Amino acid sequence: MQQPPSHAREILRLAVPAFGALIAEPLFLLADSAIVGHLGVAQLAGVGLASAVLHTAVGLMVFLAYSTTPAVARAMGHGQLGKALAAGRDGVWLALLLGIVLAVAGFWAAEPLVALMGAEGDVRSFAVDYLRWSMPGLVAMLLIFAGTGVLRGLQDTRTPLLVATAGFALNVVPNLWLVYGLGWSVAGSAAGTSVAQWAMASVYLVMVQRNAARHGISLWPDWSGIRAMTRVGSWLMLRTLSLRIAILATVFVVTGQGAVNLAAHQLAMTIFSFLAFALDALAIAAQALIGKELGASNSVRARQLTGTMIRWGAGFGVVTGTLLAVAAPWAGALFTSDAGVQSVLTYALWILAAGQPIAGYVFVLDGVLIGAGDAKYLALAGVANLAAYVPMLVAVA
Template sequence: MPASSPSQQSAAPVSTHRQILALAVPAFLALVAEPLFLLADSAIIGHLGTDQLAGLGVASAALLTAANIYVFLAYGTTALVARRLGAGQDAAAVGAGVDGIWLSLLLGAVTTVVVAIFAAPICDVFGASPAVADEATTYLRISAFGIPGMLAVLAATGVLRGFQDTRTPLIGATTGFAANLVLNIVFVYGAGLGIAGSALGTVIAQSGLAAGLLAVVLRRARRLGTSLRPHPGRVLAVARFGVPLLVRTLALRAAMLASTWVAADLGDVPLAAHQVAMTIFGFLAFALDALAIAAQAITGRTLGARDLAGTRAATRLMLWWGFWMGVALGAIIAAVHTVLPLLFTGDGSVRDALSVALLVVALGQPLAGLVFVLDGVLIGAGDGPALAWLQVAALAAYLPLLWLVHAHAAALRAGGPSHALLMLWWAFTGFMIFRLIGLGLRARSGRWMVTGASAGRWLSG
């Protein structure tokens, strides 16, 4: 669905503007707070040395993959809960959320065991130097024990968003970030634990955040008389609904991991700079995703209430906002692209390479704004199968660009770290363009606008 003109925007109901703002502003602040967990780690660890920072880059890529492939626990639960809320089925809505939480705890326990046992070979896959791989293994093995908390946060946040509550996740994320920052400073510098201390601080903070959000969801369930016991059939239904979103996320994470692998092939300096650039990109993505969170909640609720006009109006408005928010964020990053690197490292070569990469990041933000909003609308509509195919197609189109960078790695290294990283980030911008094309065509088709408490078998759990 194309972005509308200013005249069309003025025709949008005032209530739609207010609903979007009420959801998006707290979501924006919460989503900005969440990546600060990793930004704090990057800033603190960056001053320990280049090996430690590069090691964090490898470990965080693996850790985020292990956790974020389950992002359907948030996105899918939001869609399930919001649709039932729109249809007036409040008890069933929170029941779907409780099932999602049980699923998150099960998946978290299994993933923790796998990641903790295989931390070293996982990090070795990236092909970094032995010193970097050692630092990465230490961080990843300890951080694995925070995965159940990370997944529980995803599920609980999805429930609250589905109930149109983005303020509670904001309070939780802000408290969690503050605790993470204090704990990391105490463990890394006060106790002298180095990169291990940073991992330990993040595990404690993330687990505390999960406990707080779960308490809020469970209170709502008791108030509505919803059973808190696991129902295997319903839990499996939630898992089945999440399969297409899991495929979508795996394809997205594959693109991120492949980018990190190519960065490692370019050398330790480009890898360290790439880690920070990707972290900043993630920070901006979470900021833009505030509109996508609003899109998920509003799209699910309006389609559940059979309000097609409200769905269309909200989609047009959020696309317009997504583009201009991207423009604003890009302008900010471009203005400070030589200042931000000073916060993360004292290595001049890493700072120079990062500065160049950030210019490309800045230029791609308007595209990213459209991509995230479209993604949120389709997730809220329960259009999981289409999203899975579109993301796989974008990955297939991106891999040849990455292969070109990898194939010319020797020549790029000869041109210097900045030149090598510049080419990698231009390739990644191409990946975002491929995503925009696919999502835009799907949105224009209108086939995702299925109304009612469920959208076929994908929301019938």
């Protein structure tokens, strides 16, 4: 049975702005890859290696957004705005504390982490530089996660879109100036991105402060609330950890295959991240809408919205997969002039294209389950996927 038009409007109201906001980080990496890629293969490979480590740290902390969104949305469904804003405040404090710890640890552990990945020579040096200069931006990214989660839970995805758009525009200019104008190489790319990330985080901090003040919510943290959020996010952390282990293991194998394969893998993963976050726009809408409807005890509408979003997700995956398959032979030239990297990248992108329809379906279900508070299933499924993937990876090592 065809869903009421109001369902479509409600989904689009959240998903379309979320699409723009979600692709901000991949756009940062696409810009970095395009700028660094023309410096040379070693620079691009080094950025790829460092990005894998950064994505692990950032990815493990994504629960700051994914646990905050449904918590705020459920409180909204109950009509408890004060409780929603308090949860958001605690999320921001948790993000700040975790960000500082991770940034300090990441700076001092950059060299051994890169060495552990098997990099040598110039690739190793460039990876360490990029990783260390990215640490200030890591704190900002965690604050962005928490702030974004608050606004999504409040059914506002338009503001994150505006912040992300401004942040991307700000990212390109300092990167070009630092990399080519001052000759900072990959360090300039990381530093420029960190500046843009802090500008974005500052906007969220101001918005959270103003909302809290407007509704009489203290800005001081509630440590019991922070502990509760950590417990809720633990399953999401396990889910993400299983995914990051699979990705890092893949990078380890590719690193042993040489700089050309590693550079091509970096570009392929950057494009994959772009598409994955784009598909995740529907998942974000699912988190907010399902959380709100279940908070209001409206399970019928929650099921109707789920069905609509599943169909949309699969259809969107078909579209993105088709476009990627067509663009694959020419995409490499946008990021590097090395013919070997371009050739390997073409085959990698065709493989990615084949998986897009399934990805669209799965991403929506991911959002639905997070919105419903069933993070435990997602975590256990992620561990099972890892157990199935590792033997296949070993076979091609």
